[in-house]
Amino acid sequence: MRSRGGRDWNAASFGQKLAAFAGLAFLHIPVWVIVLYAFTTEDRTYQFPPPGLTLRWFAVAFAREDIWAALRLSLSVASVATAMAILLGTLAAFALAHSRFRGREAITLLFVLPIALPGIITGIALLSAFKLGGIQPGFWTIVTGHATFCIVIVHNNVIARLRRLPQSWVEASMDLGADGVQTFRYVILPQIATALLAGGMLAFALSFDEIIVTLFTAGHEQTLPIWFFNELFRPRERPITNVVAVSVVLITMVPILLAYRLTRPREFESK
Amino acid sequence: MRAIAKFLYGRRGFYLALLLLPPLLWLGTVYLGSLLALLMQSFYAIDEFTARIVPKLTLATYRQLVSHPANVDIILRTLGMAAAVTVMAAVVAFPIANYMARHASPRMKAVFYVGVMLPMWTSYLVKVYAWRLVLAKQGILFWFVDQLGLTPALDAALTTPVIGGPSLASSYLGMFIVFVYMWLPFMILPLTAALERVPQSLLQASADLGARPGQTFRNVVLPLALPGLAAGSVFTFSLTLGDYIIPSVVGAPGYFIGMMVYQQQGTVGNLPLAAAFSVVPIILIAIYLSLAKRLGAFDAL
Amino acid sequence: MTPAIELAGVSRLFGAVRALDEVSLAVAPGEFFALLGPSGSGKTTCLRLIAGFDRPTHGNVMLDGENVTNIPPFDRSVNTVFQDYALFPHMSVAENVAYGPKVRGVSETERQRLALEVLELVRLAALADRSPAQLSGGQKQRVALARSLINKPKVLLLDEPLGALDLRLREEMQIELKAIQQQVGITFVYVTHDQGEALSMADRVAVFREGRMEQLDSPRALYERPRTAFVARFVGSANVVEGELARSITGAPRAFAIRAEAIEVLATGAPVPDGALCCEGVLEDLHYHGATSRWHVRTDAGPAIAAVRSEGLPTAATARGSRVRLAWSRESIVLLTDT
Secondary structure, three states, X not given: OOOOOOOOOOOOOHHHHHHHHHHHHHHHHHHHHHHHHOOEOOOOOOOOOOOOEOOXXXXXXXXXXXXXXXXXXXXXXXXXXXXXXXXXXHHHHHHHHOOOOOOHHHHHHHHHHHHHOOHHHHHHHHHHHHHHHOOOOOHXXXXXXXXXXXXXXXXXXXXXXXXXOOHHHHHHHHHOOOOHHHHHHHHHHHHHHHHHHXXXXXXXXXXXXXXOOHHHHOOOOOOHHHHHHHHXXXXXXXXXXXXXXXXXXXXXXXHHHHHHHHHOOOHHHOO | OHHHHHHHOOOHXXXXXXXXXXXXXXXXXXXXXXXXXXXXXXXXXXXXXOOOEEOOOOOHHHHHHXXXXXXXXXXXXXXXXXXXXXXXXXXXXXXXXXXXHXXXXXXXXXXXXXXXXHXXXXXXXXXXHHHHHHHOOOOHHHHHHHHOOOHHHHHHHHHXXXXXXXXXXXXXXXXXXXXXXXXXXXXXXXXXXXHHOXXXXXXXXXXXXXXXXXXXXXXXXXXXXXXXXXHHHHHHHHHHHHOXXXXXXXXXXXXXXXXXXXXXXXXXXXXXXXXXXXXXHHHHHHHHHHHHHHOOHHHOO | OOOXXXXXXXXXXXXXXXXXXXXXEEEOOOOEEEEXXXXXXXXXXXXXXXXXXXXXXXXXXXXXXXXXOOOOHHHOOEEEEOOOOOOOOXXXXXXXXXXXXXXXXXXXXXXXXXXXXXXXXXXXXXXXXXXXXHOXXXXXXXXXXXXXXXXXXXXXXXXXOOOOOOHHHHHXXXXXXXXHHHHHOOXXXXXXOOHHHHHHHOOEXXXXXXXXXXXXXXXXXXHHOOOEXXXXXXXHOOEEXXXXXXXXXHOOOOOEEEOXXXXXXXXXXXXXXXXXXXXXXXXXXXXXXXXXXXXXXXXXXXXXXXXXXXXXXXXXXXXXXOEEEEEXXXXXXXXOOEO
C-alpha cells in the first residue's frame, strides 16, 4: 500500500527513522541501567561504569524479612483490589456496552474520572473522607483506593470486546433456546474471557505498583512501593534497592506481556 | 434461572439498573463521596493556636492559598512545567508515532508497540529511581557526556539560571527530562491511533493535487492528528500537575503543587490547605479538558 | 384452522418514530410468507417482534393461537436465520448446529446424531468439523439454516438471508430454500427488499411502507392488481398515472397503474384500436436490454411514462427527441385507491 513516489512526504526519510528509533531507545535506557546497577560492586555512589559485577546483593536482599512482608502485602492488596475491579468493572461494561439512556455519558465519565484526574486527587480525597468518617487507615483503606482506579481498566477492556461482539450472536443464542445464563456461559464468556483476563492483569499490575494514592491511604503498612519510596531517602542500602528494583520490573513484566498477548486481535475476530 | 430470565424479559431498564447498581454504588459513594469530602475539607480551616481543624465552613484557607505569593509561585511553576513537558512530549512522540502508524512493517509495528508499552507499565518508582542513577553526579549520563567531550556544554546548561543547578539530578532541567520520559508513552499511543486513522488516500490525493510533502503534512496530516495530540496532552498535562514523587526525588529547590499537598497533609498536618491546593489542578484540568474537547480529543481516547 | 402467526394491531414506537404502525396479519401453517419493503419500512421490526428480540408497544403477537407477547425468545417455538448468519466463531459447524439441543439438555450423542441429520439435509455433513471462519458465504448460510431447523420450530424466520450472496448463488439458494421448505413443511417468514425474490418464492407477500402494511396478497395479485401507487411502483415497476394526465387519458382524475410492457409505442398520429387509451409525448431516452428495450417518454402533460417493448419500431421514431404515441388497452389499467 505504501506509495513510493518521490513527492510523497510519507516515504520515511532516514532522519524520521532515526528519530523514531532514538525515541524508543530513550524509553528503554533507564530500564537497562537498573538491571546493570543491580550487579555493581560499588555500594556507596552511582559510579559508572561499575567497577565490578557481583551477585552478592541478591542474596542479601532475599534474606530481608521486611522486603518479603512488603511484597506479601502488595500481592494481597493487588489480589483483592483486582477481584473487586473485575466484578464491578464487568458489571458496568455489560450495562453500558449496548445501551443508550439519559445520563449514560455522566456515568462513563464517573468511571474514567479516577484515572483522568491525577492520582494525588484520589489520594487526598480518600484521605479527607477517611478523616471525616473517622476511619483508621489500614489494609482495607489501601484496597479501597486501588479498587477505585482499577475498575476503569477492567471496564475498558471488557467493553471494547463486548462492542465488537455482534448483537446477533446473543440474539441467535436466545433464539435457539438458551436463557441469559446459558448465553453468557456458552457464547459471551468464551468471547470475552481473554479481555477479562487481560483487564484483570493490567489492574493487578497497576495496583501492585501504585504509590501516589497509596501514600495517602496507608497507615503504618508498607506495600512494596512504599518500602521502595522510603529507601529512596535512605541511601545507605542502595545495592538492596537496586536488586528490588530489578525484581519489581521482572514481576510486573509478566502480566503486562500476557495481557498484550491476550488482547491482540486474532483471526476469527476480523470476521 | 429460567424464571428469573423470564421475569427480566421486557424489563430491560430494570436489568440494566441491576447491573449498574453495584459499580455505581461504589464509585458514587466512595469516589464521589471522597471528592465531596475533599471539597468540604478545603472550606475548613486550621486553628493557628491549637493546630486543629475547625469544622466550620470558611473561605480562610482559600484566602491563605491565593494571598501568599509563595503559593502563587508554586502554582505558576507547576503550570509552567506541565506546559513545557506537554510540548516536549509531543515533539519527541511525533516521529515515533508517525513511524509506527505509517512506515513500520507489521512486525516492526508490533516491536514498537511492545517497546512503548513495556516502559509505560514498568514500575513508576523504579523508573524514577533509574533516572536518579542516570542523572547522578558520577552517573551514566555524565560519563557519556564526558566520553563525547561535551562536558563544557553540560556545564553551560547547568549554570543557566532557572533551569540549571549543582547537577542534573537537582535541577529543573533534570526534572523536566524525567517528566518527559515518564509521560512519553501516554502521548505516543493516542497519537499513533489518530495517525493510523488518516487514510492513505488522503495523502495521495493531496500529493496528486500538487502539494509538496511539507504542505501535505501541514494541511492534511497535522489537522487530522490533532485529536490524538490533544488526547495525549491531556495525560501529560494532568499527570505532571499532580505528581509529587518526581519533584521530591529528582529535585530542584522549588515546590510543586503535588508536594505541597503531600506535605501539608502529612508533616504539617494542615489538611484544609492540602485540600485547597489539590482543588487547583482539578480546576486547571477542567479548563484544559474543555479546550481539548473542542479539538476532538475524546474521539481518540 | 389456527394461524401459525397472528399479529393483532401491533405497533412499535422508537421515541416518536413509528417503526410499525397498527399492523395486523395472519400467516397460515406451512405457508411461505414474505415481508417485502424498502429499508426502514418496518419489515425487520416485524420479524424481530415475532422472534421476541423486541416487544410491541401496542398489540399482541400470537403463535399457534397462543399469546406470546410476553414470552422471551428462548421459550418461543420460532427460530431465525440472521442476515449476518450469526454463527458462533468459537464452535465448529457441528457444535453450532447442535447448540439448540445442547441448551435444551439433549444428551451429547443424541445431539450429534441430530446435527448430522440436519447437516445432511443442507448437504454439509462433510464439513461438520470445520470452523465457521473456513466456510464460504453460501456454506455459512446453510449452516445457519441447519442450526435453526434442528429445533423443529413451528415457524422459521429468515432476515434477508441471501442479501450477502452474489447473484448466481442467490438464485441457486432461492430454489434450494423453497425445496427445503416443502420438504420440512415448516412455516417460513421471509424478509426481503428484493421484489423478484418475494414474488418468485412466496405463497403470499405483505408489502410494507413506512411502518404500515400496504397490501397483503398473492404474488400474482400484487403484480396484477396493486391497490396503491406504492405497490404498483415497488412491486411491478408499473407507471402510475395521476392528476391532469389521468384526466386527459381516461376523462377522470382517478390515478391508475399501467405496466410498462402493456404499452405500445407508435408513430405520432398512427391509428389506435377501438377502445384503446393513448397519449403522446417526446422520446427522452431509450435503454437497450437485449431481449427488450425500455422507452422513456415525456408526455405532453408533463409526467414521464416508461414502455417496455420486445419488437423494434419504424426507425424514424427511435431518435431521441422525436414525437411518439403511446397506446394501451382499457383492460390493462388498474385503478388505484390512493396515491
